Amino acid sequence: MTELRWSVPSAERLNELLAAPPPLGLRAGPTQRTFHRDLYFDTPDGDLHRRGATCRLRFGVDDRRALALDVAGVAQCESRVGELEPRHIFGGDAEPARRLRAIVDPGRLVLQVELEIERRIRPAHLPVVPVPQFVLAYDTITARVGGGEGPCEFHELAVSRRPWSVIPTARFARAIERRYGVTRASADRVARTTALRTAPPSLARQTAVLAVAHGRLALCRSGAALRLPLEDGGGEDACRRAMRRAFGSVEGEVRLLGVVPAADRGVAIEVWLVRRLRRDLTAVPPGALQWFAPQDIVARVGSPVLRDATTLSALAVAARSELVPEWSAAPLVGDTAADRGTTDETSRLTLSELRVPTLPAKTLDAARPAADQFINGFLSALEFNARVLALAEDPGTPLLARLRFLAILSTNLDQFFMVDVGALKHEVATGIVERSPDGLTAAEQLDAIAIRLRPLVARQYRCFRAVTQALAAKGTRIRGWGELTPGEREPLERWFAADVAPVLTPKALTRAPGHSFPHLGDRRLSLAVMLRDGPDGPVHFASVECPPSLPRLVAAVAGGAVPLESMVRAHLSALFPGREVVEAHAFRVTRSGDIQLDELGTASFVQAIADELRRRPWGPVVRIEVERTMPPLLRELLQRELRFEESALQSALGPSDVYEADGPLDLGGLGELAGDAARPDLDYPPFTPRDPFAGERCVFDVLDRGAVLVHHPHDSFNASVERFVAEAADDPDVAAIKLTLYRPGGPSRIAEALRRAAARGKDVSVFVELKARFDEELNIAWAQSLEAAGIHVITGLATLKIHAKVALVVRRTAGRTRRYAHVGSGNYNPDTARLYTDVGLFTADEGITEELHALFNELTGSSRPPQAAFRRLLVAPTDMLDRFLALIARETEHARAGRGGRIRAKLNGLADCTVIGALYRAAQAGVDVDLVVRGICMLRPGIPGLSARIRVVSVLGRFLEHARIYHFANAGAPEYYVGSADWRPRNLRRRVEVITPVDDPAARARLARILELELAEPGAWTLESDGSYSRRPPAS
Structure with a gap:
């Protein structure tokens, strides 16, 4: 035909x-x-x-x-x-x-x-x-x-x-x-x-040159901005022209690394690698070319000094190339005689020396947001994960805790790909060209993420090897199947035959008649198997998934553990009788975790979310992880076939989405080994929280005398929050209990107490937020279980999440009605309460409890967002943003009037551009701003004329910092606030949040002490103006 x-x-x-x-x-x-x-x-x-x-x-x-x-x-x-x-x-x-x-x-x-x-x-x-x-x-x-x-x-x-x-x-x-x-x-x-x-170079193609010498990379400098040498046209001739322009010489070894397709940037970009460059130092103006260590470049990619779009595209190609091992800090190419004389010492800088001391005058106008005023939020999230990895790398961290930090990093990166990378890929696929506050498109942000992430993954696996070697020296080893003795294998063979083999299903990787290409589950550890029909037979491919219901690490008789995939790999021949197993390599795909919910058009949140959860496993693939030893043929097969999925139409896969692991995949499973209770000598010392309500008196009698501030896990969650709800359930004088649940976790005393209260005829209303990402299924079970117990359950508001952590008890005694409240920053979850630092205020203050009761009534009595005006409480999305802006503006006016001004805050994330602008204006007026921001921070501190009076630190350690505390000096009449909201758009504009004032002097003094200690914390990280972090020396 x-x-x-x-x-x-x-x-x-x-x-x-x-x-x-x-x-x-x-x-x-x-x-x-x-x-x-x-x-x-x-x-x-x-x-x-x-x-x-x-x-x-x-x-x-x-x-x-x-x-x-x-x-x-x-x-x-x-x-x-x-x-x-x-x-x-x-x-x-x-x-x-x-x-x-x-x-x-x-x-x-x-x-x-x-x-x-x-x-x-x-x-x-x-x-x-x-x-x-x-x-x-x-x-x-x-x-x-x-x-x-x-x-x-x-x-x-x-x-x-x-x-x-x-x-x-x-x-x-x-x-x-x-x-x-x-x-x-x-x-x-x-x-x-x-x-x-062979076509002549044209303006439809450009050439970017990556020159490497002595382990450093060359960038052209234009003011404070940096970019790779660039030339119009393509081919080796264009590369040599760029070399002459940038280095004054065309001599050197050149090699094409790859091409960025024209569809991505409008013009195709050829990326050429140059080594053994002979540079003419007299042909280039001094300072026009600088040589930087790769780690400096990686740390500043996407910052104001290094965000040229073409340079980001080219560096993303270099980051995934084996020809540039410097990106992953692998051993450098040898320093040969041909390299000597390539760079002059005056051109060798760190990017720290290029931090912008001042910004243009128009950028210093805090009332007019400009790209140079902000740090990219996604790159800031990666910086947070780099700090988590630094704790795992720190020899001063106990060994089992180092394993836990590696597991946390792995889980964090999974969610980063599922949520953030998935969202960016969707923007690229659907043609959305909106820029981030710092001025980057979605495609540019994906490039910057890839450049930063690959060295981070390489560090993660170097750390894994170091930690497992140290554990082996202490008698706890992770061993492959081939390292076990026959005696050690015998009980594992029995377990494998009884519990593993029956749940393994080999699936052909083919589109032959009668065989559709198998669906590869989200974050499911699998083996790609190469098979032959006899020694000279054709090659076939198959996959075997390791069921997630089985332990990731299997305990060995002589101590330590064996990875599940090592056991499965050793028994593949039984799954493919009559065929020769040539080789098998682990892989894992990550799919976008976004769900598309028609919140205004659905009749039932429970049913709508359950339907979307059934679709989530079929989301577009956003990452493929493979073992380093997997051959290109298998990698290409996986990548190619996954592109055929219907879901992949919105986010096509490419080579940039394949990540190589120099060790076992899914290090999140290390948490199983890190929980080894038999080795307390390898972990943090035991921790015993205090009882904030010590004594025989009931909680309500204590609160009648004054407010109580709790700081978890230093204060027992069981003896405070759980006791508060349990006593309310059992107290015959209590008439009503109202509570919000965002991530309640598994079974708890709180659930049991709520059921008891309902069984005793009390009015119990519970708000279970079904849209808490990745906890939707668990929260649906909570809602259905509580409803079955006769509790009035509200499952959310259309277009908003209920993120507030509040509880209210209505009690009638001695002829009068009293209300008692808890307003906190943490979930009503006993498991996370042992691991997260959170603050909460128990109070019987009539102003606070009355307003909280009014909020609960609005939420139970209407499907609309809250509308009432509150005087004491700050409630989002009603007025919290305006109230915070007014508090910041008040400090600004105090400073302008000569009364001084100070703002201190501890929060998880700072990303709302309106709040950041207000903080800049306060700093310009003379307000001292000290912030403890655990994770994402888009504010740029320390810039003369804009943010010189702003200091940002990040504290990470044994417990996950999760508290939100706000302090405003108010010219000697200080105000303190605690609650659930960060200064992020989602908290201030798209969620129901509650922040409460703290009036009790003892509680204020404790909050002040928490802020003082964390701002001076040894081992904390200080945020620099370019988005990088420097760590203080840990305590000796």
Whole structure:
């Protein structure tokens, strides 16, 4: 069947054609996707080409291989082949191989061109007769020429006429050209690839040069901004021109690292690596070129000094290339004689020396937000995870705690990909071009994330090896199956046969008839297996998933543990009888965790969220993790097949989404080993919290005398919050209990107390927020369980999350009604209460409890967000933002009037640009601002004229800092506040939050002491103006 082809200028235009109806009034049928890879061979001097012959080897996604030979268009033959390697295929018995050997010595054949064709096919049929008249194919061709050059990409529309069609081919072709405005493509894709490679440089392509010498990388300096040397055009000539312009010399070893496709940036960017550069120091103006250590560049990527879009794209290519090991701090390429004299000492800087001392005057206007005023939020989140890793790397941290920090980092990165990277990829896929407050597009942020993240992952696995070696020296080892003795294996063999083998399911990785490509579960540890049907048989691929219901680390008899995948790998032959297991490698895919909920159109939150949770495992893949030893063939197979998933249409995978692990995948499972109760000598010393309500008196009698501030876990959660709810449930004088639950965790005394209260006829109202990300299923179970106990359950508000941590008890005694409240920063969860630092205020203050009661009444009596005006409480989204801005403005006015001004706050995140602007204005007026921000912070401290009076520290340690405390000096009449809200847009604008004032002198003094200690904490990190962090020396 003859095929006609037309050139399509871009991937976007190809997608538009796919969505458009066919011409001539035809109707389009369903779309199918296929993929194949074509390898074209010839001799180095082009013997086949001169004879008019073409030799093509095709690989399909179903593991089928076919060899085709076309001689001058008159003698054509094609046959299936079973051999894997081209040299074996050319020497085989297939007819094309025999004919090929008659023309040329197959030993001289080399790969000339490789084409990867991703094809989307849809039939076109008459309106009333569903019989295809034509088949339209929308092809994306990724082409590589022999010699390892980077890929180029082009797009085509192909049409083939069915034999029974009533429409002539010529008529349909004319209609295609008139309707779509496309031109006929070259008949020879190989020639087109060669033409693209040999075409003269043009403005449609740029070349970025990455020069490396003495372990440092060269960047051009323009004021305070840095970028890679760049030249218009492509190819080695453009690379040499860029070298002459930047370094005054064209001498050096050059190699193409890769190409950033034009679809991503408007122009294609070739990224060239230069080593052994000979630089002419007299040809470049002093200071125009600087050499930086890779760790300095990685730490500042995305900051104001290093956010040029082209430079970010090029550095992202370099970050994933094995040719640039400096990115992961691997051993550097040897310092050879050719390298000497490449850089002068005056050009060697750290980026710390380039921190911007001042900003332009227009940027110093805090009333007008500008990109240079902000740190990128996603990169700030990665900085937080780098600090978690630093705790795992710290030899002063107990060994089991170091394991826990590694596990926490792994879990954090999973969620970072599921939420943040997934959101950015969705923006790119849907064409959203909105910039972040610091001025970066979604694509630029993804580049910056990739550059920073790969060295972080490499550090994570170096730390893992160091910690496991130290644990082995203490008698706790993680061992592979091959390291066990026969005696140690025997009980594990029995357990494997009884509990593991029955739940393992081998799945073929193929699209052969009768086999769909298997669904790869989200964050499920799996093995990709390469198999043969006998020693000389064809290669097949399969996957085996390690069930998440089984332990990640299996306890060994002689101590230590064995990774589950090591056991499964050792028993694969039993799953594939009659086949040879060639090799097997672990992999893991991460899918976007976002759920799309129509909150205004649903009749039931429970049902709507349950429906969305069933769809979440089918979300687009945003990351593929593979063992370092996995061969490229298997990596490409996984990446290619995952692109075919329907869900992947919104977020296409690419090489930048594959992350290599130099050790076991999913280090989150290390938490199992870190919980080893038998080795207290390897952990933090035991911790005993105090009882804040010590004595025989009931909680309500204590609160009648005054407020009580609790600071968990130093104050017992069990003896305070759980006791408060339990006594309310059992007290016959209590009439009502009202409570919010955001992440309540598993079974607890609070749940038991609420059921008792309902059984005793008390009025119990509980707000269970079903939209708490990744806890939705658990919270649905809570809501259903409490409802079954007769409790009035509210499952959320449309478009808002109820994030407030508040409880109210209404009690009638001695002829009067009293209300008692708890307003806190932490979840009503006993498990996290032992691990997180949180603050909470117990109070019977009539002003506070009356307003809290009014808020509860609004939430139970209406489906709208809260509308009432509050005088004591700060409630979001009603008035909290305005109240905080007023408090900051008051400090600003005090400072301007000469009364001084001071703001102190402890919070999890600072990302609201309006609040940041208010803090800048306060600092400009003379207010001292001291902030303890655990995680994301988009404010840039320490900039003269803008934020010189602002100091930001981050405290991490044994417990996760989770408290929110706010202090305003108020010219000698200080005010303190605690509650659930951070200074982030989601807390101030899209959630129900509660912050309460703290009036009790003892409670205020304790809050002041907490702030003083944490601002001076040894081992804390100080945020610099460029977004990097420097750590104070730990306590001796």
